[in-house]
Amino acid sequence: MARQKDIAKIRNIGIMAHIDAGKTTTTERILFYSGYLHKIGEVDDGTAFMDSMDQERERGITIMSAATTTMWKDYQVNIIDTPGHVDFTAEVQRSLRVLDGAIALFCAVGGVEPQSETVWHQADEYKVPRIAHVNKMDRSGADFYRVLDMMRERLGANPLAIQIPIGAEDTYEGIIDLIEMKAIYFSQEDSGLTMEYEDIPESYLIKAEEYRSIMVEAIAERDDDLLGKYLDGEELSSEELKKVLRAAVLSRDVVPVTCGTSLKNSGVQPLMDAVIDYLPSPLEVVYQDGYDVDNIEKIISRKPDENEPFSALAFKVLTDPYMGKVTFARIYSGKLDLGQSVQNPGADKKEKVLKIFKMMSNRREEIKEASIGDIVAIPGLRFTKTGDTLCDIKHPILYEKIRFAEPVIKQSIEAKTLADQEKLISVLEKLSDEDPTFKYENDEDSGQLLIAGVGELHLEIIADRLNREFKVPTRLGKPQVAYRETVSSKVIHDAEFDREIAGKRQYGSVTVELYPEERGNGICFKNEVELKALDKEMQDALQNGAILGLQVGPQGYTMIDVGVRLISVKHDLEASTAMGYKIAISNAVREAAQKADPILLEPVFSLEVVSPEDYVGDIIADLNSRRGRVEGISQRGNMQVIHGVAPLSEMFGYVTKLRSVSQGRAIYTMVFSHYEPALKKEKF
Secondary structure, eight states: OOOSSOGGGEEEEEEEESTTSSHHHHHHHHHHHTTSOSSOOOTTTTOOTTOOSHHHHHHTSOOSOEEEEEEETTEEEEEEEOOOSGGGHHHHHHHHHHOSEEEEEEETTTBSOHHHHHHHHHHHHTTOOEEEEEEOTTSTTOOHHHHHHHHHHHHOOOEEESEEEESOGGGOOEEEETTTTEEEEEOTTTTTOOEEEEOOOHHHHHHHHHHHHHHHHHHHTTOHHHHHHHHTTOOOOHHHHHHHHHHHHHTTSOEEEEEOBTTTTBSHHHHHHHHHHHSOOGGGOOOOOEEOSSOTTSEEOOOSOTTSOOEEEEEEEEEETTTEEEEEEEEEESEEETTOEEEETTTTEEEEOOOEEEEETTEEEEESEEETTOEEEEETOSSOOTTOEEEOSSSOOBOOOOOOOOOOEEEEEEESSHHHHHHHHHHHHHHHHHOTTOEEEEOTTTOOEEEEESSHHHHHHHHHHHHHTSOOOEEEEEEEEOOEEEEOSOEEEEEEEEEEETTEEEEEEEEEEEEEOOTTOOEEEEEOOOOTTOOHHHHHHHHHHHHHHTSSOTTSSEEOSEEEEEEEEEOOTTTBOHHHHHHHHHHHHHHHHHHSOEEEEEEEEEEEEEEOGGGHHHHHHHHHHTTOEEEEEEEETTEEEEEEEEEGGGOTTHHHHHHHHHTTOOEEEEEEEEEEEOSOOOOO
């Protein structure tokens, strides 16, 4: 079947920002102006189309990234509206991994906020070209030019205004397009559908000419022909400026900046025009290479071409009440047909594609085939998890998995009735498949079932979903901190294992050195034994045994930042086996850890509190009582911003205390920073 859509006219974009910057509101306007929605939904009213979960509607925040497809002019735009709350950063990570371009949304009042920085650096990691949009220009304290400065200072970005606002706060009226040099006003009678192009008001002409000059010079510098014309005093056409600016955006050298206020239906259409003009199609993206399934040292590349073998990345798994397990996949090469069998090389399993859906938030449209650039939902894949590769059976390829943050907070959980306990474990399994930052386990000491996540809200939403979505009423215990252990001194230790197992002698004898590694290095293994008699199976067994032995430390917590050096082995040609070595080295590192002065580590979070000046003293005093450290105070408009760090164990319930201290006027953001030695050695 011939493809109906030109691949060059596809845009896969995400909208990313700090919480409450207006991502979902902006998406609602895009869908309305493109004709997909006939009525604008509002986040504050709980009627936003992209917020399909009950918890999203109630809290007015996005929790799970939602995908939808719409048409803008004659371009197909696949949009993923990502969460802004730090507890749901994993949703942003996996979206950025498969997107071609992004809109970075900034509040004109708050500017570059902590989560803005987090998602910006994630986009840098995945090499995603982006444009920036300064929203909420009508809000008190809005300052477009300050946001430009913050982007340079805090993000190290190269922002280039291609629009400037006409007024700000209650005097905001519209925008000035610096490329066309026209003022644009948006009719409020039809919710901004009608745009009026007029001459630039005389009072804004000097500023518009100043910023157009900055823009034209920055663009002309990137093209020799354009620079020559510019230096000769020739007028540069809109087409010439857009062409060179597009190339600069695709190479991630420049970030064009637009502005408006989505809630008041102003500036969204020109933003979407900028998406078409400057963000890449699937043909223009620099794709990550894959690996040979049998030899991960060998690099394999796939071109964005329908004639290439099929390959895709599963970036999200969720449980749909009607379709069961649904896998979202981004197709990088080739075509996917209904009924096709595909390979999952990571799980070494084949999967049958029985249905393919194009998703529109919580609505869906069944299709018979999909091709490069498409983001589709495939129900019924049994073995595929987040980050898995799907590919042609005869031409396997393995794409790099998505890396996620480790859980730092735990709570005990139990079903309210014995009959629901078994169902609870089944549902937790589904939720951990959906969300790589959510885990569950049975605590061997207490016999309790524990759930683990990246924040209080994260686990609160999980518990709420269990009750409403899966009809499993539960009770939660008090939040617990996911402590870690490490060692603080070097120890050399040997161990021997010699036992008959299943009628065969298993023997291994090793000498290891255990030593502290730098923070963030995890478990490091160095094999300094050069013995030809050690085959690959034995070498792998030694490494795996060392890692296995450090999974649980002397105090019962996962060990991190520990180095293991294999100094020597005793090798018996008759008796030495891979199993013997694995058990011997596992015992050796476990016993060495007890002698190497083990210490408990606790998670420490970076903290940013935004508050009126009147409450700063009380907020700092409260942080000090929580073992927090204030690292600086800065000014943001008429608000004070307190920067600091604090241990997670002291921050439970902080939102309630902060509201009390500041009469509800302060807000805060916490992001995991690092582990450091805990004051007490206590186990919950």
